[in-house]
Amino acid sequence: MINVSNLRKTFDTIEALKGISFNIQQGECYGLLGPNGAGKTTTISIMSTLLEPNEGKVSIAGYDLKKNPLECKKNIGVVTQEIALYNELSAYDNLQFWGGLYNVPKLELKARIDELLNLFGLLERKNDKVKTYSGGMKRRINIASALLHMPNVLFMDEPTVGIDPQSRNLIFEVVEKLHKEGMTIIYTTHYMEEAERLCNRIGIIDDGIIVAQGTLDELKTSGSMKETVVISFTNLTEKRFTKISNDWNDHQRFDDTIHFFSKNIQGDLSKIILKCNEVGLDILHIDIRKITLETIFLSLTGKHLRDK
Numbered sequence: 001m002i003n004v005s006n007l008r009k010t011f012d013t014i015e016a017l018k019g020i021s022f023n024i025q026q027g028e029c030y031g032l033l034g035p036n037g038a039g040k041t042t043t044i045s046i047m048s049t050l051l052e053p054n055e056g057k058v059s060i061a062g063y064d065l066k067k068n069p070l071e072c073k074k075n076i077g078v079v080t081q082e083i084a085l086y087n088e089l090s091a092y093d094n095l096q097f098w099g100g101l102y103n104v105p106k107l108e109l110k111a112r113i114d115e116l117l118n119l120f121g122l123l124e125r126k127n128d129k130v131k132t133y134s135g136g137m138k139r140r141i142n143i144a145s146a147l148l149h150m151p152n153v154l155f156m157d158e159p160t161v162g163i164d165p166q167s168r169n170l171i172f173e174v175v176e177k178l179h180k181e182g183m184t185i186i187y188t189t190h191y192m193e194e195a196e197r198l199c200n201r202i203g204i205i206d207d208g209i210i211v212a213q214g215t216l217d218e219l220k221t222s223g224s225m226k227e228t229v230v231i232s233f234t235n236l237t238e239k240r241f242t243k244i245s246n247d248w249n250d251h252q253r254f255d256d257t258i259h260f261f262s263k264n265i266q267g268d269l270s271k272i273i274l275k276c277n278e279v280g281l282d283i284l285h286i287d288i289r290k291i292t293l294e295t296i297f298l299s300l301t302g303k304h305l306r307d308k
C-alpha cells in the first residue's frame with residue numbers, strides 16, 4: 001500500500017532525514033516512534049506532498065508521489081501536528097470548509113459531517129465556535145476533517161500531545177475502530193504506550209534514520225538484550241565507571257545510574273553485583289526492568305524517548 005524508499009531531506013545544514021525506508025501493507029497501523037527532532041513530521045510532510053525530499057521515493061496505493069501527486073492525495077487523510085482550524089467558525093462550518101477542499105459532494109458531505117461529529121462525541125457542540133473548544137475538542141475536529149473524504153490511508157502526526165485524558169481515550173478508540181475496519185494508518189508518537197497499544201508494526205526513528213522495525217514481539221526478541229538491570233550508586237566516579245565498562249559491553253550511564261542490558265538476567269545479576277563490589281561501588285538501589293520499547297530505544301540510541 002505504501003512504499004517509502006531512501007528518503008533524504010536537508011534543511012540548510014540540518015540533515016533531518018538520512019535515508020528513511022519502510023513498507024506498509026494495506027490495513028496496517030504502522031507506528032513511527034521517536035523523540036523530538038527525530039524526523040517524524042518531516043517524513044509525514046513529504047508523504048503528504050507538503051515537503052519535497054532531496055532524495056528518495058514514495059508510492060501510495062500504487063501511485064508514485066512525484067508523478068501522480070493528485071491520485072496519491074485522493075487516498076490520504078492527514079492529521080498534522082499543528083492543528084489548522086478557523087477559530088471564528090463553528091465546528092460544522094470548519095468541516096464544511098475542509099470537505100469542500102477535498103471535493104466531497106455537497107449532499108454526501110452533510111451526512112458525513114454529522115456522522116463524524118457523532119463519532120467524535122461533538123454533535124451537540126457542532127454550532128459552537130471552535131474558539132470555545134478545549135484543546136482536546138479541537139484535536140477531535142482536526143482528525144474528523146482528515147476523514148471527510150473517506151481516505152484509504154490516514155497519517156496522524158502526534159495526535160494526542162497536550163490533550164486531556166478523555167479526548168485521548170476517544171482518539172484511541174477511533175483509531176482502533178478505523179484500523180479494525182481496514183484503514184491503513186501511520187501514527188507518529190513519542191509515547192511508547194501509544195505505539196504498543198495501537199500499532200501492529202513499529203518503526204523506531206532517531207536522528208533521521210530508522211534504527212529498528214518490526215512487530216512488538218519481533219522488536220523484543222531481535223535485540224541483544226532481554227531485560228535491564230538499573231543500578232544507582234552513591235559513589236559512581238569516572239574511574240569506577242571505566243572499570244565497569246571494561247567488563248560489561250552492553251550498558252548505558254545516566255548520572256549516578258548504570259543500565260546493564262542482559263539476555264540472561266538470572267545468571268547475570270549476581271555477576272553484575274559482584275563486579276560492582278570489586279570496583280568499590282556502593283549500591284543505592286537496584287531495579288530489574290522487563291524489555292519495553294523504551295529499553296529497546298535506550299539500548300539502540302543511548303537516549304530516552306522523552307526528557308524525564
Ligand SMILES: Nc1ncnc2c1ncn2[C@@H]1O[C@H](COP(=O)(O)OP(=O)(O)OP(=O)(O)O)[C@@H](O)[C@H]1O
Binds near residue numbers: 034040
Ligand atoms: N522547516 C525547517 N527548517 C529547518 N529545520 C527543520 C525544519 N523542519 C524540521 N527541521 C529540523 O529537522 C529535524 C527533524 O524535525 P521533525 O520536525 O521532522 O522532527 P519530529 O520527529 O517531528 O519531532 P517532534 O517530536 O518534536 O515533532 C529537527 O532537527 C528539526 O529542527
Ligand SMILES: [Mg+2]
Binds near residue numbers: 041158
Ligand atoms: Mg513532529
